[in-house]
Amino acid sequence: MTEKPNHLINEKSPYLLQHAYNPVEWYPWGDEPFTRAKKEDKPIFLSIGYSTCHWCHVMAHESFENKKIAALLNRYFVCIKVDREERPDVDQMYMAATMAMNGSGGWPMSVFLLPDGRPFYAATYIPAKGMYGRPGFPEIIDAIHKAWQGRRDELEASASKLINALEEQHQVSASAIKPDVDDRAFSQLSSEYDAVHGGFGSAPKFPRPVLFNFLLQYYHKTGNKHALNMTLTTLTAMAGGGMYDQLGGGFHRYSVDGQWRIPHFEKMLYDQAQLLHSYLDAYQITGDNRYAEVARSIVCYVLRVMHDPRGGFYSAEDADSEDPYAPGKHGEGAFYLWTEKDIVTTLGTRAANIFNFCYGVEFDGNALQDPQHEFTGRNILYRARTDEEAADHFSISVAEVSASLEKSRAILLAKRAQRVRPHLDDKIITAWNGLMIGALARAGAILDDPKMTSASAQAAQFIRSTLYDPATGLLKRRYRDGEAAHTGQLDDYAFLVAGLLDLYQVRQEPQLLSWAMDLTAKSITLFRDDKGGGFFDSVVDERVPIRMKADYDGAEPASNSVAAMNLLRLGRLTGNEDWLALAQKTLDAFSNRINSIPQAVPQMLCAVMLLQEKPEQVVIAGNRDTADTMAMEAEVWRHFNPNRVVLLADGGDNQNMLAKMLPFMQSVTMKDGRATAYVCRDFTCRLPVTSVKDLADRLTGSGKNN
Template sequence: MNRLSQQTSPYLLQHAHNPVDWFPWGEEALTKARTENKPILVSIGYSACHWCHVMERECFEKEAIANVMNEYFICIKVDREERPDVDAVYMDAVQAMGVRGGWPLNVFLLPDTKPFYGVTYLPPQNWVQLLKSIHDAFTNHYDELAESAEGFVHNMVVSDTKKYGLTAGNKGYNLAGADSMFEHLQRNFDMQRGGMDRAPKFPMPSIYKFLLRYYDISQNPEALAHIELSLNRIALGGIYDHVGGGWARYSVDDKWFIPHFEKMLYDNGQLLSIYAEAYSLTKNPLYADRMTQTIQWLENEMRSDEGGFYSALDADSEGIEGKFYIWTQDEMSHILGGDFEWFSKIYNISANGNWEEGHNHLHLTQPAEIEARALGINLLDFEARYKGALNKLFTERAKRVRPGLDDKILASWNGLLIKGLCDCYRALGDEHIQKLALSAGQFILTKMTKEGQLLHSYKNGNATITGFLEDYAAIIEAYLALYQISFDETWIEQARQLANYTITNFYDQEEGFFHFTDASGESLIARKKELFDNVVPASNSIMAHNLYVLGKMLDDSEYLQIADTMLSKMEKIMMSDVQWVTNWAALYCMRTTPTAEIAIVGANAEAIRKDFDRFFIPNKIVMGTAKTSGLPLLQSRTEINSQTAIYVCYDKTCQLPVTNVEDALSQLTSI
């Protein structure tokens, strides 16, 4: 066993038995590289990464290849989920080299940690040849490597505002600007299958967050049509686990048919939010079913006894990608018995398989009941029999060897999941979902917060690694959501404290954005800022949302000013290439109209809040108290004739209080 055996990361532990003399990222390895004047190989991946496993089996487990690595390099293994700062720095460098990023990410550094070359997956013969070529270059052409490395480092430390030409706009947020963003984004829509017109297909929740807010302000039917087409296909396609619930990371094709089978907490947390909002808008029962089933999966398989949620399920089991999820025709026939004939028609099950090597994967293009009618399948008790068939498959599948579980708990991803649970609770009104959300929030507060600072990762009873901006952004967002489903002022106070900490320790006053790393954290060769939204929104865009909402809730002009500056500086990119800044664009949409400030005061505040939450009103904050509160929006608010009162306000100006939700909704729609 190598040094990784002392780590807690499941990904690092997977490599603990490699003959490679792996180090974890840290001073021991970096000092050894400087002392011995050896180049550093940093190999970055994560536990659910299929090609990371392939490269381990083909290269890192082989004694002969390990000998070359050990002789020529100081070898460092990094879990990108534990150290997103290290991953971001070297991913940026590799992309600057003209290499398409991905994992495993293998980067070669000089002893001073400056990068000079990088690749992703390579088969063994190519890998060994590269190792020898790098050794030769380091030995015989060091000056050229050093010059190249300096160029890459210079590129990484250039100011983000200079690199992207970010300057404060006119702060004039309007529907015409939102229309323009929609039209640009629409050019890349897949009009037949939903999502964006490319393969592989990632869910990209922030795109639908933008579209939902754009539809709210525009009522553009084309936006709603694409929302529904996309969410229907993401809910029905192979990217969704029809048997057990939850979404896989992406579809390898452009039809949402075959997933890359790993399930990530961050995808599922965000998709819960999107489906909750879409359900509030459309009342489509498919969306409610997917939320309910996914939450059941999360609770049963991904929740720790302490209330936090684990990170991921592997794509592989027994060394085969997707083996846990696929079926032969004979297997299904044996399990389903009399239900097999009609079930196999709905899902296009065959002896040859609808996937590969005689295996079948469950996938629909329209709801099962509609598909059944189209195929002439008429069963009086169809819904019960359909659910019964899926339950039979679930029971049988549970006997299989499960995919590997990455059981570290990350603050940032739990924040996204808590927000998703809060949104589902607001849409569905299920008190059990509220309890799960509050329990997870309490876990973060008690187990992953120390002296006002967040810690990034938790495992085996210990929280480690100084929190990153992604942790603060996601947890502040989660706490604001928890306040609005409970009216417990603990959460809004915790959000305020964390926001103040980020401004003090992450904010770059000159550039107007937040660094990714804490000023008190480890210094790397570059201190990055995360500006562009991807599968997970940029931590800066989440912070802009947070500061806007918190500024409204607490009447704090500093929060509002920072949020406004950040958003205005991104306006140029929103107008030119919005697909990379859709979470920013969602905030832009909110700013085109006044945000509704809803204050509920009185003994019946909780019940009225629940009634309000059934409706699709994305541009609102909701605050409440059963008695009195010192929060600005609630100060001096009272019941009306001993009845709970609802105050609908815009920019601190309130309409006459009312005592029922219908009248309050009328006030909202009259603006």
């Protein structure tokens, strides 16, 4: 590395700052590097990654800190570095190009562009030295330079052909959505289901919470127990595996193996938020406290590690960390690994024997596979055996085992806290905070913990005060170190609106609903594709050749999937028929994808199923925050129903606002001075009830699964 910084030095992104002292003359994305490329007649080298990406670190160390490779890049190219989490529009477009060229993609992404931004060559991680018949980075640089000098017309033609193909690929045409798309998606997922270990497909296994959303809504609609059991088995297996942090809570990014044992150790905010929803749903349906405990542990982890004191939530923790057993060295997951000796020394022989029996700790280490030799003699904690099995093995009571394990976990967590934590990417992203706002709001209501709901509300207020301009109605994407930056994308608006709607359902504060409506109206103005239907994922950026529309619900749901769901929820909450019609048009715009590969868009299928079902409302007439009203609200949150909305007729601001949009709300009142619940279907209400028991009976009478 060199003492002299490059053009990234004034950026706020942790990822960009990691590269600010590279000898590569990096620029951030913007006008300056494109202007220079055109002026100097040079191609552009675009490198896209994120701060907690393991292979991004590897390529940085091998190539971008290498003065010889840096000199080649600086001589032949204008070099741009992009944080994919700050600029998902840039990442999305060039990922599509990378996948079109190679059939796969990933990070770091390495793309070579014409000076106008059109890509002509793309790769992911490129080793500094050639191996196994593959060229190293210097050879690729030299080959591209020679092509630029002697065969530029071919590069131009290749770029034009690629852009045309991508534009064709992302054109949508509306048609009728077939009535059996949810059944076909369920059938396909059933065929991919791993009945032994849970999950779908083979290794590596990703949690993909959008699948759980679909399966549980499908279960509610049809009563199909296999949809429920696939979800519960997978959630149970994940929580018992090494992918779950058995000491500190929260989930790692994915499992390298098929048994959820060996994780890729990143922890992402968007995973915690979506999986929190999944475990809350499982708890609502089953009443099994094991799911509630996992949900609580996710919240505890997020509030302990990823929570900014001002209210927002940080983005991620790195997979790599300092090795506690070899100071100065770093490794994948080192922070989370244990030697058997360390555990015995820390806990004492008796407690360690119980702990090691239950958590699969072995003297030589317990990794199922270790091709990089990173886990030799180390243990990744997972639930190898139950408390009951341990009680039988050690001839003690289950209560003694449980108490011993609880004490041991606390001791080991405290000792682990003395280690050097993995790098924390502390930028605050609007979209991901929207996901966490919704999850925490529901957690507070379902787990009866007001602190969780308060954390949700504080995060919403943080976003409003730092990343939202009430004068223009516009959102910024990222906040860090006192700076709000980057234009909000569709996912920022859609995910935040979804979170605000969840928070409104819990708090029934009219300003939350009003803000969600304002953001939705603004997103329609900014992103709606009047010609092709649906919404563009990004605002206009002349340097990005194509405005994309993602049609895959992956680690995060596609923005259009969430936008369609928001329009349905808001349309029904407010009686806005235009938004209901726009929801239908948005889904129709993706009908080809939905009809042909429905399992690719499970979150969009949730919107399709919601559209097919008649809306259900529970209206509670009562004074805000009184014991009888709160008891009614708590009973509603005990029951899983993805089609239900909750409305509070408080005789005040909330009821007045709702009555302007839903006239029937004007006549909803308490009976005999007691909190009163009205259970309605398609805005036709049954006789009101004033006891929690009668409300419970009404709530359990809907859905095919009851």
